[in-house]
Amino acid sequence: MQELPEDALELDRQVCFALAVASRGVIGVYRSILEPLGLTHPQYLVMLALWGDAPLRFRELAELLRLDPATLSPIVKRLEQSGLIERTPAAGDERTFCLEPTAEGRALRERALGVPPAVIERLGLPVERLLALRDELAAVIAAVERAG
Secondary structure, eight states: OOOOOTTTOGGGGGGHHHHHHHHHHHHHHHHHHGGGGGHHHHHHHHHHHHHOOOOHHHHHHHHHHHHOHHHHHHHHHHHHHHTEEEEETTTTTEEEEEEEEEEEHHHHHHOOOOOHHHHHHHHHHHHHHHHHHHHHHHHHHHHHHHHH
C-alpha cells in the first residue's frame, strides 16, 4: 500500500471532490447547449444511446447508461410525452418493451450534431486533451466496477 501524504485529507487533494466539481461544471455547459433542443442532460444521454443502438429493451438501456430502472423510468416517460421516443412490445415477451426514437426523435439527432463542437468550444480545451480525459475516466469507471 502506498504511503499517503501528510495532508491527505485536504479537500483539494480528493479525487471525489475534483470529479464532483468537474461533473457539475461540464453538465452545466451542456445544459445551456441542450436547452434549445428541449433536452436535459439525462435525456440527451438516453437519446445518444438510442440513436446509436435502438431499439433497446428498457433494462439494456438502464445497463448501458449505468442507471437504476427507478431513475431511468421518469426520464423515459418525459421523452415519450415529448414525442421523441416510443415503446414497442419486445418480441416474445409481453412484459418487456423496447425503446426507439420516433421520427421526431431521429430528426433531433441532426440538430444534436452541433452539441459536441459547442461543448468543446465552450470548454476551450484541445480535443486531444478531452479525449485523453475521457479515456482516463473510463479507466476510473472500470476500476470502480472491479472494486464493486
